[in-house]
Amino acid sequence: MALASVILAAQPLQWLVQSWVSPAYGSYGYLYVLLILGLACVSLLSGPATGKGANAPVLALLFSAALIRLLGQVLAINILSALAIAVDVFALVRLLRLNQRPFALSPFWMAVLFLFALPTEVILQRTLGFPLQMVSADISCQMLSLLFPNVACEGVRITLESQDILVDLPCSGASGLLLSMAFVVTQNAIMRPRVVTAVLGIAVMAGCAVIGNSLRISFLAIGLVNQLDVMAEPWHSLIGLMSLGFTVLPSALFYRPESASVRGSQRSAPVRLSLPVAAICLLASFTIVSLKPEPVDVSGMVQVPAMPRQIHGFKAQSVPLTPLEATYFETYGGQAQKVQFGPLGLNVVSTRAPLRHLHAPEICLRGLGFKVRFLGTRYDRAPTAYYQAVGPDGDRWRVAVSYVSEGGQITPSVGEAIWHWMAGSGGTWSSVQRITPWHLDPQMDAALGAAALASLDIQLIEGTDK
Secondary structure (H helix, E strand, O other): OHHHHHHHHHHHHHHHHHHHHOOOOOOOOHHHHHHHHHHHHHHHHOOOOOOOOOOOOHHHHHHHHHHHHHHHHHHOOHHHHHHHHHHHHHHHHHHOOHHHOOOOOOHHHHHHHHHHHOOHHHHHHHHHHHHHHHHHHHHHHHHHHOOOOOEEEEOOEEEEOOEEEEOOHHHOOHHHHHHHHHHHHHHHHHHOEOHHHHHHHHHHHHHHHHHHHHHHHHHHHHHHHOOOOOOOOOHHHHHHHHHHHHHHHHHHHHOOOOEOOOOOOOOOOOOOOOHHHHHHHHHHHHHHHHOOOOOOOOOOOOOOOOOOOEEOOEEOEEOOOOHHHHHHHHHHOOEEEEEEEOOEEEEEEEEOOHHHHOOOHHHHHHHOOOEEEEEEEEOOOOOEEEEEEEOOOOOEEEEEEEEEEOOOOEEOOHHHHHHHHHHHHOOOEEEEEEEEEOOOOHHHHHHHHHHHHHHOOOOOOOOOOO
16 A cells, blocks of 8 residues: 555656756755654654554545546646645645644644645746736825825836836735745644634635735835835845735734644454455556546647748748657647747747646756846836846847737736636647847847847837836
């Protein structure tokens, strides 16, 4: 039975560790694993367990893990497969009787805490990033209206003292929300409250996290209008940490729920796990991990934008996809085009499955060894997110990206593009990425970018201000 569990968890665990070490994910999930191990050690050292021994529903847990692993394997979704490891965490807490020791821990909430070890921030930003942006922008606007008379709000854009403040995807508050949720989940794992109390505590913390993020945006906006470089380090991180402290302070001071009453130590008759049952489980685990993936989020036929033959006098030179890229698009559909126009590199990815194909540029650039810094979002000519990428050899590049639908919608945020797609807009979405050397003349860079967008029939905004 243990061997069957190991077989089911091997590949998800390998992927999880890779997400911690790969720069593409930018995940610090291993810190949560260290937290779980630390809590487990404190519990083990606190004293012997009470009761008549461990009573973990082995077959039920193994069946649950196998079902989750089956779905992840068939759908080719790694993060879904990794959820099976949370079931193992629950089982280990029960088998080690950590819930019966002087420093008792909740098996359920320890398993929930493990979920934060997954690269959940990327998923949260891509699926709920846009509504988080909208809510944070609205609350920040109301906060700033109490201090400044001239505040204009339009979606995720706030105009304060004639200065444009953009609540872009990094400002959605996804990182702060996950950190604050992890804080209250850790409290639940230690305090073991009743379910209703625990859920209420999480809901209150979620509200505090949204308010705290809006407070952070307001501090940044006040600094910007007073000509303070609050976007530079260490001030940017210090403001974020201060806002996070305000977010978790009420829970740290006042969240003291009573532990749920522990049921009596009566145990049902033990289930005899015979060799044939174990053999069947072992065979089933081998079968599950051997199944051929059949992902449902494969992009169908896409309407690929016609790449221009020349831009601003520079003739097009096609750049072939790498073998890894070619294999990826053959497996999951969609199409990528890479063309070089003199100093301008134009990369276009078109898909009908944005959750599978579209992502912010820093993910792939970090995976290639680049150091990436988000520069902000601009709405002149076309809504565009800008990044600075520094390669391993020290070369610096300017990366601009916009997301365009076949219906004419254009946004600088992959979160907004995915949100529109999930809301039913459907159709083909394309990521239009422009890469130029950092030292290129700004006027030439702007001209090349505008010409690239115009050549793809993307409607531009006349003038420099909207």
